Amino acid sequence: MSATEARAVLRALLRAVDRNVTSASGNRQWREFVLAQWRANAASSNEAERSAALQEAKDYALLIDSIREHKELLLSYNIGIPIDDRERDMNARAATLVGLAMPPKAEPQ
Template sequence: MVRQIKQLDHLVPAQQKHEAGNKVWRTHVLEEFRRHRHIADKAQASAKLQEARDYAFLVSSIQEHKELLLSYNIGIDREEVQRKSVENIARRVGLGVPTNFADRL
């Protein structure tokens, strides 16, 4: 049970860092952990924990891949790259980037 809680503590922040605002994924992860919390078979419990670790790694890797593609400027407007960079920095310090009225149209 302690390993499950530690893995959940690692998985949820990874998701929040890379997919901020996506409550569906967070809800799904919590439901899966709650549903499988009383697994008696240690091999099956280990397999579920490994699956959670793999998924956290996948989420992080996909985000890093996206950032690399943006940094190489492959088919992306430079202003879009700068805007995303500012949004990421603001999110890291707990702020949000204000939206312009023109952006809402």
Template sequence: MFHSFNYFGIFIYYYLVSVSFESLLESVAFRKQMGSEGLQAAKVYRHLLKAVKKHIGKEEHKRHFSDFINQEFHKVSDPSTAQRKIMLAHNYSYLLNSVHHHKELLFSYNIAVDRSDEVKRTLNKSAASVGLQLPEVYQP
């Protein structure tokens, strides 16, 4: 159920392509003047790359995700839309981190795990606490 996120990776790629950041940094981040907008764009850029490497992977066959992000961050774009695109990148990195945090929570609550062994151990402990022993179940 939660073992493979291949479809999630494909979703990420097509989401990034369809949104087309055009330029999250535009000229703001790489101008000689590194104002607050440039620093914010650089911070979002680092967080997005970190999230992609952590949650999607850094293997060679997944490299196109980070290459696309690099390409879009280095394009020159209209300064009036730069802030909106930076916010979009920030929201996307937050989405990536949140989805994987949610997956980890599900695993910690044993939602996607077969719980029969855990139930068997609990029953054995309960029986042992009152001095009983459960019989072994015959399995043909």
């Protein structure tokens, strides 16, 4: 494990925590916890433990980002809305993106 690789993993993990946890709650406790754990593992003289901690940090960063992406996908699909309404909304968004507007919905008589 090189120092530059470890620094890159720490930065990626802190970026994921800041973007997804700290900014959402406004609480810096998770960031401080990550830094404390990182410093404790850096003091370890066992190369295998440091390598395992580095892989675990990579996995946590990936997990945090993946959870955020999953939530965004669920919201984009509007899973609580009926299919017809969802398609109408998606068509309206697509029309808006290209500078058009959907015609008003006809009232049933």
